[in-house]
Amino acid sequence: MMLNLIDKIGDWNPQLLRELKGRLKFFNVAIAFATSLLLQLVVFLYQLREFPGDRYSLTATYCNLRQVYQQQQNRLYQQSNQSIIDEFNNFLSNNFCPQNEINWQLWWRDHWEYIFLSFTVIFGFTLLVAGTYLLINDLAKEETRGTLNFIRLSPQSETSILTGKLLGVPSLIYLAVLVAVPLHLWAGLSAQIAFSYILSYYAILIASCIFFYSAALLFGLVSRWFSGFQPWLGSGAVFLFLLITFQITSSDHSGTSYNSTAWLRLFAPWDVTNYLFANLFHLNKGSNLKNLQFFYLPLGRGFVSVVGFHLLNFGLCSYGILQALKRCFRNPQASIISKKQSYLLVAFCQLITWGFALQNGNNNNTWDEQVAGNFVLLVVYNLVLILSLIAVLSPHRQDVQDWARYRHQGVSNYKSVWQDLIWSEKSPALVAIAINLTIAAIPWLVWLVLTSVVDANNGRTEIVNEIDRFKVLLTIALSISLMMIYATIAQLILLLKTPKRFFWAIGTLGTVMFLPPMILEFIGISSWKYSTVWMFTTFPWTAVEYAGVTTVFMALLADLSVLALLNFQLIRQVRLAGESATKALLAGR
Template structure:
């Protein structure tokens, strides 16, 4: 019977069977169980000193101290015990959350890097199993011992929660969110693991460290009705205030500080008023971004030389991104902002800078793809002119600049609507509009620089492109700060040529200066695109034609 079950499992998912056979050994299972049980015992023992106790009543106390009474309120004791079990429940939840997500991410990244170094990953790519089978087999099989250790905590977790008067439905909702979180982060870990050779074995520590840092940062800030509130949807601990019924107070359960979560809104809807709405939106958020990670993983796994997303996919991805960043920013911030509308708007621009930098990385074709596009698209002369724009916007091998420009337009349209409808004076609308235009033009400049770097002959062109773009973004504001060149002083206008021109535009820039800056940016962008077009034209030449013209071919 067991062999039949194993055979059926192998028929359903060969990769899962391979992972389970390598890990489910008696010794490994025993170690996982012992670690889990010892951890639970230590956790329970650490709370034993805080157990509520009935105060000792001295004999004849009423005779010697007639004005002092030692009443024991049964209701108060019940509440103390309830809080005690809730604290144990939250502590165990934190332990499970970090152990599962951080250690699980480490295991998956390390495993995929090991497969890559051994060369077995290429054999798996050639096997008849689908990418989804490989993905699911890794997700379920690699951390199987970790899953077993976590499963052993379920009785203790359930008992402490029910003893703390936490409804069973809310306990189940936490586990549902935790499973969805695991699917998202583990899928991201697998995608990151495909690039393991870049980090020479260090990638597992880097990835798991990033997960740990993100989980803490996603919850260390209070809810304040800005785009940063989106980050809280990526951690299961967002449900803790509802589990312990502290949504109307400044929830400060260590190590988190969510504040008054009831003020949380999404497109002006009262998201934080009910735990059910948090669960629904969190699951939707995890499901959406897990889907996009799956799309990128599928493309990269089968064809490592392709871009992570197609240009067509990127437009829908950007629409999803701007929906979430804008949805949490439309409300007036609860605290900490001098100018609520522009400050919230600039946070959205910061998120979109991250988006555009990510799009540069996932949409820019490699050198060989650009060479093929530049050389062979000219063979069909009848469709060259008619299909050029469409090819630049939709083609798999065409340069990414026009696609990134289209994504910037997708970002700009809803933001322009927000500016138009905002209840602020016309001067502030003009300042915010100027910030939007200058920021988007700088993002396009970064895109053009990256594409030029990817046309280099050096085998490390990807690292060069990343380094140059990061330097262009980071060095100018850093140098201006070191030289004490601040907005409002001499040479302060140089801040308009950085990725963060917002403060200068808001406080000091005139209309004429903004127009001059934009004109200079357009000239720079035009020069970069002229150089990009020239390089692509040379790339389109055959090697023989280049040699006859007395030049070495651009591509070897």
């Protein structure tokens, strides 16, 4: 029977069979079983440390006489007679709750609940951190041994190979968790937790494993330069993320759900776990997810909407990572995403971040106040997103050279140069970055338009008058021009013949973007005092309030002039790169 099962696994997914054969050895399986059983025993015995014995206090939680003695104690404290209070406390210390007055049913229910919640947290950390480490470490070993290239040449599809990796590499972790699942399930049912809630937790945990494991595989494929440090870096980042979100959820910051950081917290299982099991962090206020909104839609009102939105978020993000994995697996030199996919990614990120930014908080904030409260977060999200796309989409010298040299021979799939610049992966990324910046700017423009409509309909003084509105529009254009300048600089550096061009581009952009603001702050040139100077930095928004319309307009003209000069140089470099070797030799280059 076992041989038939193995044959079926091999027929369905040969890569999975390869992974299982290498890991499910008798000694490894025995260690996984023993570790899981030992952990279950430790958790069970640890929860028995407060077992109500013969010396159980009369005022302890599970004593049925607790309320009577506490009321008597409160009355004595109100009388302020110290001698009587001391005598009563002495009586409590020398007398204990009778065994027949202990609420054993409630004690066992809480005991099983503690066990259930303990394993709930242990499962999350173990699966996500240990599984991430194993997957990245496996890819690093395959790369070192050279066997990863043989797998790439396999006739199996990318989906089949990656599924085999996801299911096979952490198989011992799965085994250890599965051995503990019966106790976890029994403890949850004994604690009178709804079976549907327990199944929902398992679904969320499986979805989060798929997301983090897919991200781990992608990280392992694109970060080969870290060598042996890859597993520790990837799993350490996951552990730090889980730990921070765990602390945030346990400390119950009630305002966190009312801004766009709520999306980041959806990737950790703690918020939804606290929503399903209210006693996870012993918080009296309940979960923040009860007040969660998305474009004012009350997602947190119902159990189905909360769990469904989490699963939808994990599903969409995992699908996006899977597409990136398919691109990078067969061709390690390919970019993570294509230009077409980048447009969808930016649109998706704008939809999600703005959806969580527009929520009615505890104070029923207005439209403008909600955007103002999320302003810094939205700017930072977009800044990180666009810089990442610049790094991913900008092609290197050889790709640009091939595109410029052979495009006119009909090698390209597109008829015009503009179509090439928009869709082709080997063409310079300036037009694609401009399109992505436009997509990112659309919500801000919609906000400006709708703000005036809302203000007019409410019949109150406009928060943003016409002059300020024009200034904001100019500042948006200024930010776009700055990002285009950075994208052009990065593309110019990637066209050089020097080695390590990618690291040179990162270093140059980092210096250009962050060194000037740091120097200005260090020497005391603040944005409110010298707004004109700050208009030419990466953060012009900090000086908009103190700058005039003319200042912003002149800064925009200066940036556009610099952008034009850089693009003229870029066009010249692309043409030179596209020349044939014979033509370059005859021209003396």
